[in-house]
Amino acid sequence: MTNIEILQSYIPMVDFIADICGPCYEVVLHDISKPDASVIAIRNNHITGRKIGSPMTDLALKILKQKDYVDKTFITNYDGYGDDGKVFLSSTYFIKNAQKELIGMICVNNDITDIKKFNNSYEIILERFKYREENNKDDKYEENIKNSLISVANSIISKTINSINIPPSRMSIDEKVKIVHELNKEGVFLLKGAINEVAEQLEISEATVYRYLNKKI
Structure with a gap:
């Protein structure tokens, strides 16, 4: 199989992951041979506004440059940030050909913006119950x-x-x-x-x- 045929075989996987995870997960398939227009399949693109033909992210470029993919199959649960202040929990799977050369990536971006906002509010509420009188540190009630x-x-x-x-x-x-x-x-x-x-x-x-x-x- 050619590299493009291998990548095209992963397009159903993009739909599969998106359907399993739901609308808060953006799933993107990249062809690394064209960094300026690497996106060849995408689901739930309302999250970032990207589309087919969009370029690679800075992290994807860094991965290519530093060859982080050589000894790894994937990287998971790293922080991602959108231009509009959105926060993501992101993961990337490395697609390699028969010669173990990196040819593409599937990236999954979980939009956790609302969860972050909720967590911040929750922490603020919790602070109201963390007060202890300094003189009563040894007392447990x-x-x-x-x-x-x-x-x-x-x-x-x-x-x-x-x-x-x-x-x-x-x-x-x-x-x-x-x-x-x-x-x-x-x-x-x-x-x-x-x-x-x-x-x-x-x-x-x-x-x-x-x-x-x-x-x-």
Whole structure:
């Protein structure tokens, strides 16, 4: 096959890639033998406004000059930029003949302009939630949003008990005293009904909870 016949055999591949990827992907087939009018097939050219007969890009010319294609089959996911401020994630496949000579390239340009704009807006929004008071760097706060006091109490109690990783039935008195004091630090006993919840989960009486609270550790 001649070089042009090889390149023409890739034209269906241009349509194939474009149909798979969708309208945000420009797919271009270049014939490197004519740099001034290298584009011989293109899909979704609304993205850059190029057409058949358009010239090579600066990167394509650089690839030819530096012979980056010699040891590579393709290059992927590099940055591309359009004259109108568009941003692309681009990839290029090198087409070679039987003598391993570069004769053409298929370039795929993913228009990520909208994604970039969205990401920038997203980063701005995130900045609103990154503030931490300098004096509280060592404090770590977490919040579980619940619909009732009992749910709040149960959430804190369960979390504290689970941190010891021992079932209440096997806990020592000292371990239960420690949990009661930890729960007190968490403010659990400010909640109505918390004493009863703690007593039930630790399998002790309410009176014992009060006694543990008064016990120094």
